[in-house]
Amino acid sequence: MYLLSNAIKNLERNKSRNALIAVVTLAIVMAAVVTLTINNAAARIIDTIRLDLGSRVEIRQDFIEMRQIGLGRDDAAFVPIASFMQFAESAYLRNSVFNAAMYAWSDSFRAVDDFSETPGSTTRINDNGEVVLVETSRLVGTSEPASLADFGSFREISQGRMFENLNEAIISEELAVQNALTIGDTITLSAAYSDGIVYTLEIVGIYADRTEPYVNFFLAMNGRFADNRRNEIITSFDTLIAGGWQTNAGLDMQVEYFLADPANITAFEAEVRALGLPITYNVAINQAAFDRVTGPLAGMHSAATTFMFIVLILGAITLALISYMAVRERKYEVGVLRAMGLERAKVAFGILAETVIIAAVCLILGLGIGNAISQPIADFILEGRVATANQEISETGGANRVLFAGGQMQTDDAAQGYTPASEIQISLEVAVILQIIAITLALAALSGIIGVVIISQYEPLKILRER
Amino acid sequence: MLALKNISYKYEGTTRTIFKDVNLEFSPGKVYTIVGKSGAGKSTLLALLSGLDVATGGEIVYNGENLAKINRNHYRARQMGMVFQSLNLIPTATALDNIVLSMNISGVGGNKTRALELLKTMGISPEKSRRKILKLSGGEQQRIAIARAIAHNPPLIVADEPTGNLDKETEGKVLKIFENIAHEQGKCVIIVTHSRRVTTIADEIWHVEKGIFRRFDGNVNAPQTQKRRRK
Ligand SMILES: Nc1ncnc2c1ncn2[C@@H]1O[C@H](COP(=O)(O)OP(=O)(O)OP(=O)(O)O)[C@@H](O)[C@H]1O
Ligand SMILES: [Mg+2]
Numbered sequence: 001m002y003l004l005s006n007a008i009k010n011l012e013r014n015k016s017r018n019a020l021i022a023v024v025t026l027a028i029v030m031a032a033v034v035t036l037t038i039n040n041a042a043a044r045i046i047d048t049i050r051l052d053l054g055s056r057v058e059i060r061q062d063f064i065e066m067r068q069i070g071l072g073r074d075d076a077a078f079v080p081i082a083s084f085m086q087f088a089e090s091a092y093l094r095n096s097v098f099n100a101a102m103y104a105w106s107d108s109f110r111a112v113d114d115f116s117e118t119p120g121s122t123t124r125i126n127d128n129g130e131v132v133l134v135e136t137s138r139l140v141g142t143s144e145p146a147s148l149a150d151f152g153s154f155r156e157i158s159q160g161r162m163f164e165n166l167n168e169a170i171i172s173e174e175l176a177v178q179n180a181l182t183i184g185d186t187i188t189l190s191a192a193y194s195d196g197i198v199y200t201l202e203i204v205g206i207y208a209d210r211t212e213p214y215v216n217f218f219l220a221m222n223g224r225f226a227d228n229r230r231n232e233i234i235t236s237f238d239t240l241i242a243g244g245w246q247t248n249a250g251l252d253m254q255v256e257y258f259l260a261d262p263a264n265i266t267a268f269e270a271e272v273r274a275l276g277l278p279i280t281y282n283v284a285i286n287q288a289a290f291d292r293v294t295g296p297l298a299g300m301h302s303a304a305t306t307f308m309f310i311v312l313i314l315g316a317i318t319l320a321l322i323s324y325m326a327v328r329e330r331k332y333e334v335g336v337l338r339a340m341g342l343e344r345a346k347v348a349f350g351i352l353a354e355t356v357i358i359a360a361v362c363l364i365l366g367l368g369i370g371n372a373i374s375q376p377i378a379d380f381i382l383e384g385r386v387a388t389a390n391q392e393i394s395e396t397g398g399a400n401r402v403l404f405a406g407g408q409m410q411t412d413d414a415a416q417g418y419t420p421a422s423e424i425q426i427s428l429e430v431a432v433i434l435q436i437i438a439i440t441l442a443l444a445a446l447s448g449i450i451g452v453v454i455i456s457q458y459e460p461l462k463i464l465r466e467r
Numbered sequence: 468m469l470a471l472k473n474i475s476y477k478y479e480g481t482t483r484t485i486f487k488d489v490n491l492e493f494s495p496g497k498v499y500t501i502v503g504k505s506g507a508g509k510s511t512l513l514a515l516l517s518g519l520d521v522a523t524g525g526e527i528v529y530n531g532e533n534l535a536k537i538n539r540n541h542y543r544a545r546q547m548g549m550v551f552q553s554l555n556l557i558p559t560a561t562a563l564d565n566i567v568l569s570m571n572i573s574g575v576g577g578n579k580t581r582a583l584e585l586l587k588t589m590g591i592s593p594e595k596s597r598r599k600i601l602k603l604s605g606g607e608q609q610r611i612a613i614a615r616a617i618a619h620n621p622p623l624i625v626a627d628e629p630t631g632n633l634d635k636e637t638e639g640k641v642l643k644i645f646e647n648i649a650h651e652q653g654k655c656v657i658i659v660t661h662s663r664r665v666t667t668i669a670d671e672i673w674h675v676e677k678g679i680f681r682r683f684d685g686n687v688n689a690p691q692t693q694k695r696r697r698k
Contacts, residue, residue, distance in 0.1 A: 002567075002568070002571035002572075002577055006564075006568055006571075009560070009564060013559040013560060013599075014559065333557050333559075335555070336555045336556070336557055337557075337568075337572070339517075339519060339543065339549070339551070339555060340543065340544060340549075340568075340569050340572050340573075341539075341540045341541065341542070341543030341544025341545070341572055341573070342540070342544070342572045343540050460519060461514060461519040461520055464551070464553065464555055
């Protein structure tokens with residue numbers, strides 16, 4: 001016990017040296033706390049996103065890739081709607097959300113930005129040189145209204161309700177106002193790229209929309225008002241399919257298949273290929289979206305890891321040097337104690353006790369301070385990284401090309417519409433505390449062992465004579 | 468109680484033989500003084516007696532046991548108290564802490580009251596006792612070193628030049644204490660000294676020269692070497 005109290009007294013006796021050791025240790029502990037908590041929080045968020053985006057498989061025809069391997073629009077293959085439904089029965093899935101969108105034409109109302117003489121009378125010349133009517137709207141169908149893009153953020157139902165039954169739909173406020181449409185009115189539409197498919201829909205809700213009307217400049221400039229998002233008419237997937245679709249020719253199927261385990265993607269792909277999915281279709285998670293959403297977090301994660309290794313290595317070297325010098329400085333004291341008959345092991349214990357006490361104090365302080373500053377530091381770093389990422393997104397200008405093949409649309413930016421995750425919630429977890437304790441103990445052991453090794457090399461008489 | 472049997476000693480890496488076949492015996496209840504020229508080997512002898520160093524030949528027997536074979540840490544901690552020529556106090560610790568620590572190491576247990584009392588008898592006030600060694604005078608430090616050597620009540624006390632920095636009056640007090648420890652408490656006190664006055668309390672005076680120990684009887688005048696070195 002007296003060894004401990006002597007160790008405590010020694011700490012006070014050699015204040016400045018111990019303060020130096022404490023400062024270095026504290027800096028290491030704090031850096032470790034900050035980086036580890038940030039790393040953990042970032043990793044956890046990335047994992048959550050992976051569970052969502054990383055398990056969300058999309059099966060889509062990839063026109064960009066087709067073009068790269070020399071295939072044209074005529075090579076596009078079409079898949080029966082029934083197959084898309086069949087894929088959803090795979091045992092690898094925990095859930096599936098059916099979405100589809102199609103271009104529609106109507107003369108029963110005037111689309112937003114349609115400046116033709118009578119509604120729906122705008123024409124264009126198609127690939128075969130024929131004059132055809134230009135589509136006026138986009139009909140969107142989903143099996144999961146809760147998962148509709150932008151609802152809850154930029155869109156909300158302002159009148160009426162969400163569709164529930166067959167042949168119910170919601171329209172934008174702008175479209176409603178322009179055509180004096182109200183709840184209970186019906187509209188008729190026909191499919192733009194598939195003959196004979198006609199809808200008569202009852203308006204049950206009207207939504208306020210604060211999204212950008214056009215996803216890119218090109219669409220606006222070319223008068224593609226059907227792509228004005230105010231012209232989206234939203235209904236259930238069942239309603240959309242019930243119009244008479246057999247395959248996805250002319251229909252943009254956007255089924256989201258959620259894997260129970262993201263690792264099973266290849267097995268799932270094999271299964272759907274066996275069920276006849278053509279090779280022009282990709283079975284993939286939206287990696288671009290995943291990367292965009294997690295980019296700043298992942299960057300922060302790896303920067304924090306690098307930073308921590310640098311701090312740990314530099315800190316360990318500094319600490320080793322300081323303890324080496326400290327023990328040499330204390331050689332005489334060690335000689336005195338040994339001359340008085342104190343065993344080597346007890347001298348070592350005393351020195352170790354001093355380092356452990358310093359380490360323990362630094363540990364508690366470091367955990368406290370580190371915990372307090374982690375959140376603001378994380379916010380600060382993430383904010384900067386998100387700003388940079390957003391800057392890059394706006395510089396590339398979002399989706400550049402929109403390709404059409406039988407009513408299917410693809411942009412060259414698969415991450416279109418996704419924004420980087422910009423929130424991080426830091427908390428000091430038990431695992432981190434244990435890691436920090438391990439790091440601190442390792443540091444204490446390092447400096448303690450250096451001390452012990454040095455002192456055990458000297459005979460007391462030698463030390464005393466060297467004075 | 469403590470006997471040197473045919474002790475020879477040579478510092479490692481040197482050619483000079485400091486001791487050759489030295490035989491000496493120290494008994495409890497007596498004060499021994501060892502005198503001799505500077506460099507004669509007095510401190511070397513004490514290093515051997517304290518077990519800090521090991522003789523190159525012969526053996527030192529303490530209470531029937533060969534010092535080379537017993538746990539010399541225990542021996543140093545419990546059986547003896549040593550006043551080093553260079554004092555060897557812990558400079559950053561207080562006088563009191565130096566003594567309490569030594570008591571703790573010896574196993575008798577640190578006792579502040581006893582330590583303070585002892586320091587007082589050495590002329591160190593409680594206020595000075597709580598000062599760091601660094602902030603005390605040479606003479607004060609010397610008395611603290613003596614107090615440390617006797618604080619744990621060891622049967623054997625070995626002191627190297629313990630009164631070198633003391634004034635006459637203080638030296639007298641300290642000598643009284645050594646005398647008392649030997650003659651009243653029955654301990655063995657071995658003092659290396661250049662001071663003639665110290666030899667006045669000795670039961671036996673030994674002169675060492677060229678590795679040979681010769682005993683003076685009390686009536687003979689101090690040896691020449693001692694006269695020359697007297698301050
Ligand atoms: N570590 C050492 N290595 C080699 N020689 C040493 C060592 N220590 C002392 N000596 C030599 O051994 C001899 C005896 O030294 P010692 O310290 O025992 O003398 P001393 O009698 O105590 O002298 P003083 O009265 O000056 O204290 C001296 O000649 C000294 O130079
Ligand atoms: Mg000497």
